[in-house]
Amino acid sequence: MTQSRMDTRPDESEVTQPTLGPVGMLRWAWRQLTSMRTALFLLLLLAIGAVPGSIWPQRNIDAGRVADYLVSHPSTGPWLDRLGFFDVYSSAWFAAIYLLLFVSLVGCVVPRSKIHWRAMRAQPPRAPRHLERLPDHGQIEVDGAPEDVLHIARDALLGRSSVGGNPFTRRLTRRRARIRCEGLTLSAESGYLRESGNLVFHTSLIVVIVAVAAGHLFGWRGDRILVTGNSFSNTISDYDTFDPGPWVNTEGLSPFSVAVDKLDVTFEEHSIGAQRGAPRDFTAYTRTRSSPDAPQIHQILKVNGPLTFGTTSVFLLGNGYAPVITVRNAAGQVLMNEATPFLPQDANYKSVGAVKVSAASPKQLGFFGFFLPSEYLDKDAGPSSFFPDLKNPALALGVYEGELYPQGRPQSVYTLSTERMTQLKNARGEPLRLLLKPGQTIQLPGGRGSITFDAVRRWAGLSVRYDPGKLLALIGAIAALGGLIASLMIRRRRVFVRVWPAGQRTVVSIGGLAKGEDPGLAAHIQDLLAVIAQRSATKGSGTRI
Amino acid sequence: MTNQTLAQYANLAVYSAMMVFTMAMIAFAIDLAGAAPKASAATEIRKEPALVGADTSGDPQSYPVADDDRGPARTRKAAGIAMMLTRLGGALLIAAAAMRGLSVHRPPLGNMFEFALVGSMFVVVVFVAISLRRDVRWLGLFVIGPVLLTLGMAITVWYTDASELLPSLKSVWLVIHVTVATFAVALFTIAFSVTILHLIKTWLEAQDPKQMSRIRTIVNTALPPARSLDRTAYGLHAVAFPLWTFTLIAGAIWAEQAWGHYWNWDPKEVWTFVIWVVYAAYLHARATTGWSPRAANYLALAGYGAILVNYMVVNVYFVGQHSYSGM
Numbered sequence: 001m002t003q004s005r006m007d008t009r010p011d012e013s014e015v016t017q018p019t020l021g022p023v024g025m026l027r028w029a030w031r032q033l034t035s036m037r038t039a040l041f042l043l044l045l046l047a048i049g050a051v052p053g054s055i056w057p058q059r060n061i062d063a064g065r066v067a068d069y070l071v072s073h074p075s076t077g078p079w080l081d082r083l084g085f086f087d088v089y090s091s092a093w094f095a096a097i098y099l100l101l102f103v104s105l106v107g108c109v110v111p112r113s114k115i116h117w118r119a120m121r122a123q124p125p126r127a128p129r130h131l132e133r134l135p136d137h138g139q140i141e142v143d144g145a146p147e148d149v150l151h152i153a154r155d156a157l158l159g160r161s162s163v164g165g166n167p168f169t170r171r172l173t174r175r176r177a178r179i180r181c182e183g184l185t186l187s188a189e190s191g192y193l194r195e196s197g198n199l200v201f202h203t204s205l206i207v208v209i210v211a212v213a214a215g216h217l218f219g220w221r222g223d224r225i226l227v228t229g230n231s232f233s234n235t236i237s238d239y240d241t242f243d244p245g246p247w248v249n250t251e252g253l254s255p256f257s258v259a260v261d262k263l264d265v266t267f268e269e270h271s272i273g274a275q276r277g278a279p280r281d282f283t284a285y286t287r288t289r290s291s292p293d294a295p296q297i298h299q300i301l302k303v304n305g306p307l308t309f310g311t312t313s314v315f316l317l318g319n320g321y322a323p324v325i326t327v328r329n330a331a332g333q334v335l336m337n338e339a340t341p342f343l344p345q346d347a348n349y350k351s352v353g354a355v356k357v358s359a360a361s362p363k364q365l366g367f368f369g370f371f372l373p374s375e376y377l378d379k380d381a382g383p384s385s386f387f388p389d390l391k392n393p394a395l396a397l398g399v400y401e402g403e404l405y406p407q408g409r410p411q412s413v414y415t416l417s418t419e420r421m422t423q424l425k426n427a428r429g430e431p432l433r434l435l436l437k438p439g440q441t442i443q444l445p446g447g448r449g450s451i452t453f454d455a456v457r458r459w460a461g462l463s464v465r466y467d468p469g470k471l472l473a474l475i476g477a478i479a480a481l482g483g484l485i486a487s488l489m490i491r492r493r494r495v496f497v498r499v500w501p502a503g504q505r506t507v508v509s510i511g512g513l514a515k516g517e518d519p520g521l522a523a524h525i526q527d528l529l530a531v532i533a534q535r536s537a538t539k540g541s542g543t544r545i
Numbered sequence: 546m547t548n549q550t551l552a553q554y555a556n557l558a559v560y561s562a563m564m565v566f567t568m569a570m571i572a573f574a575i576d577l578a579g580a581a582p583k584a585s586a587a588t589e590i591r592k593e594p595a596l597v598g599a600d601t602s603g604d605p606q607s608y609p610v611a612d613d614d615r616g617p618a619r620t621r622k623a624a625g626i627a628m629m630l631t632r633l634g635g636a637l638l639i640a641a642a643a644m645r646g647l648s649v650h651r652p653p654l655g656n657m658f659e660f661a662l663v664g665s666m667f668v669v670v671v672f673v674a675i676s677l678r679r680d681v682r683w684l685g686l687f688v689i690g691p692v693l694l695t696l697g698m699a700i701t702v703w704y705t706d707a708s709e710l711l712p713s714l715k716s717v718w719l720v721i722h723v724t725v726a727t728f729a730v731a732l733f734t735i736a737f738s739v740t741i742l743h744l745i746k747t748w749l750e751a752q753d754p755k756q757m758s759r760i761r762t763i764v765n766t767a768l769p770p771a772r773s774l775d776r777t778a779y780g781l782h783a784v785a786f787p788l789w790t791f792t793l794i795a796g797a798i799w800a801e802q803a804w805g806h807y808w809n810w811d812p813k814e815v816w817t818f819v820i821w822v823v824y825a826a827y828l829h830a831r832a833t834t835g836w837s838p839r840a841a842n843y844l845a846l847a848g849y850g851a852i853l854v855n856y857m858v859v860n861v862y863f864v865g866q867h868s869y870s871g872m
Binding site for chain 1 (some may be wrong): 708711712810
């Protein structure tokens, strides 16, 4: 038996394929692909295929951890990389699984929709001759003429109560069923919504997949570390990183701008143990303009409360410290005065960063080291931080001189490229280490000038996202949920009623047939019989035709 | 900010609930042991096929464990006590969750301990709710056992001090997403127990009752027919799966607000998706004529395995945006 997706699909494959020509092969392949067995296999493959992405670090999430993994696993790492284990969700084999599943889904929905369309417009089938042979059956004898009893049965099948009740409750109890009447026999079919729900569910999944693809193709993401007091506008050049989809028009970004005035950060102070120092609240106070000419608006940006400009949203995803540093030359001239963002490395915000003084002469100066919000000296790790908030802020820096940008290559602003630089030494010949507190100035040896740690500011890590597919994905997902509930909760049933006279009385025989398991069908038939018995008794005969 | 005294009372309530559940479990076990005929085992066993055969029409609603031709139904005092204790334990768990929530001024859904507590509470509440409509005393041992195990793990391994939440968790979606997720997991847990019992019962029904050992006879007598067990398991899964779908959607909406994108392939998202796919495969297998219920049920067990991984492995060992285990 071929495992087709629905029992009602006409089994024509044997008839039309005496020999397998090229077309026949294609048809066969199509049948295989769209068969339930293949769909199930692909579903399980999709589940298994998704797992490696949660075990191994992924480039699109944390490229740094991937690099670390490759360094620490020199033998297996490159092989895993070649097989796409660090880019699982954009790998060819993962794409193959979900594309085949997508095709299988389409191949299931289209023919099923056709059949369901026809079934919804077709008459219920004729009643079988022997109702008592159906899985669920019941029979009673009631007063009244067969035609009247049949009419009562019809009303009962449709859930119509002939006795009062307000229109609303009557509507609620009304059942949707298609009824065919032949002589003294009724065939009723109900529960078409089960298949409709099923089709809505599968079609909605296709919509979700299309929406995800649209977001991938037309969406973009920009990240910016913004020191408080600064602003940025929505242009590619203003982002630290910009990651556009293949079909994004980078000229047409909406021209909004965001300034962060203040960033309030709260950490857990009262608890002891693992929860101490855990972040509790981040609030950024911003001024925004939706376009250069628009009025300025004060808005609050929080972790779960993004700013929105049309379909573009600005999220607060990170924070850290930016010490304000002034570097002067021997003559006291300011060479550099800037808030330099440092990147947090641990939960207590021990942060790394680099200060690059390209204006220094004759050799350029570079400072590299740590910012510590709550500084203490650890015996093994050196300068460390014991709390994420500013309890004892300090800068611990090493000093280099030489060429900052060899061959003008692009480099990270948070590290120093020291290949063309030499580290300054102190009088004892050890590497020179500076430890600065806010307000402090240290003279650099050899008349190289001075460095001042003026103040500490915070920075907000802003992520700007544009995804044109997300609303469609949401609508698709909700429709899928609705369809799913309908397809799981509604029962497809056929109920047949036959009446015949027995002297002055009438025999009612009801048989039921369900698609799939339907434990409630027997009770439903008993209910129908009870209603018919009750109504025929109260009505008497001859009231209606 | 946090009221540690109230949190201590919550822990006390959890310990009390565990004691009550231990007694309930013993009572359920005694009840099940009494399912087998006490006096003359040999004569009674012969009647077994009749019992099994008689109930294949299988309405679990009215399935009476001892309602056979043995004469009057055995009085199930132990089961009655067990059900009372289960309700008491459930009330204690509700109190524990409420006090924990009050102590931190938020829904108690912020770390592993609280998930385990609320999840156990839901399992017991659902079980008690089902017991109001049907006779599920045979299931008690297999529901209270896992609950006790979870509570034990929660109070020892997963215990986290009552404290405030990380900023990314402060959202109305915490209540919506995590409550429904926990409720769905509770349903999946009960469904898992019933599925295992179905597999055992299927295995027992294939055996010759005359050759059965005493312990197998007891189990065979105590459990409803396989068909009815299968239908119960399917019904629970059919309710839990849409709830899990909702969890997935609500999580995506929340992720969009908190992290900027509705799907980030975070380990927790991956496993939530894997669970969804495996249970979807289960439902498809049920709807396919070529699959036996037993084969489909293995898929359901795999789905529950994925749930356990999602909770116990992903939360603790995998690095991701859901790293909130608080340990």
